[in-house]
Amino acid sequence: MIIDTHCHVYKSEMENAEEIIKQALNNDIHLILNGTDFKSNMEVLELADKYENVHAALGYFYTLADDITDDDIALLDRQLENNNVVAVGEIGLDYYYTKDNKDRQIELFERMLDLAKKHGLPVIVHSRKAIQDTFDVLKRHEVVGSLHCYQGSAEMARRFLELGFYIGVGGPVTLTNNKKTRKMVKTIDINHMIVETDSPYLSPQEKRGEINTPLNIKYIIRKIAQYLDMNDDDVIEITSKNAKKLFNI
Numbered sequence: 609m610i611i612d613t614h615c616h617v618y619k620s621e622m623e624n625a626e627e628i629i630k631q632a633l634n635n636d637i638h639l640i641l642n643g644t645d646f647k648s649n650m651e652v653l654e655l656a657d658k659y660e661n662v663h664a665a666l667g668y669f670y671t672l673a674d675d676i677t678d679d680d681i682a683l684l685d686r687q688l689e690n691n692n693v694v695a696v697g698e699i700g701l702d703y704y705y706t707k708d709n710k711d712r713q714i715e716l717f718e719r720m721l722d723l724a725k726k727h728g729l730p731v732i733v734h735s736r737k738a739i740q741d742t743f744d745v746l747k748r749h750e751v752v753g754s755l756h757c758y759q760g761s762a763e764m765a766r767r768f769l770e771l772g773f774y775i776g777v778g779g780p781v782t783l784t785n786n787k788k789t790r791k792m793v794k795t796i797d798i799n800h801m802i803v804e805t806d807s808p809y810l811s812p813q814e815k816r817g818e819i820n821t822p823l824n825i826k827y828i829i830r831k832i833a834q835y836l837d838m839n840d841d842d843v844i845e846i847t848s849k850n851a852k853k854l855f856n857i
């Protein structure tokens with residue numbers, strides 16, 4: 609069994625989401641669906657209720673940083689009580705498009721971390737062009753979780769590991785010239801690695817230009833196995849064990 613720890617396989621992202629979910633389950637791939645806003649959080653909850661081995665992560669993404677209200681937070685707080693919820697995510701910081709609302713992004717991120725702590729849940733963190741701030745914020749909070757599709761350096765990865773975080777390895781590891789991620793995978797302990805597709809985004813090299821699905825997780829596993837000189841089954845066993853432990857599933 610493989611656990612795709614981060615994907616967006618629901619209707620507002622993929623028209624044929626349920627078909628893809630069934631396909632993944634038939635291939636023994638379990639899923640953690642990640643919501644990012646009101647609508648997708650609802651969709652994730654419904655799918656996790658309907659399918660065994662489909663788990664829910666709920667959160668408000670940085671894109672909502674300027675608009676979030678106390679009522680929105682209260683709604684999420686109630687939704688996190690659901691038994692199928694295994695994490696708060698996708699949450700985090702992204703300065704790629706703009707840094708202008710940095711303070712409000714950090715404020716929303718911290719409110720999400722407070723909710724995770726309150727509910728005793730791990731977090732699934734997005735970080736783009738914001739790795740130092742992400743680290744500084746996480747350091748201030750007593751939470752554990754994963755850095756989804758981690759693209760930072762090996763040195764920084766080690767610092768996240770010290771905070772109790774896991775490194776999410778996704779499609780970019782398969783890109784032929786991604787030396788940074790290659791080095792990171794070869795450096796950090798596989799006992800702190802989990803795998804993910806971020807479907808429908810971040811297709812692996814082998815499926816470039818196509819819509820990504822959880823079935824493509826095999827390319828990510830193969831690449832990790834190749835870099836670490838292990839066989840695929842051992843990578844699957846260890847990363848699944850890690851994901852079960854982190855997300856308590």
Ligand SMILES: [Zn+2]
Nearest residue numbers: 616642698806
């Ligand atoms: Zn994502």
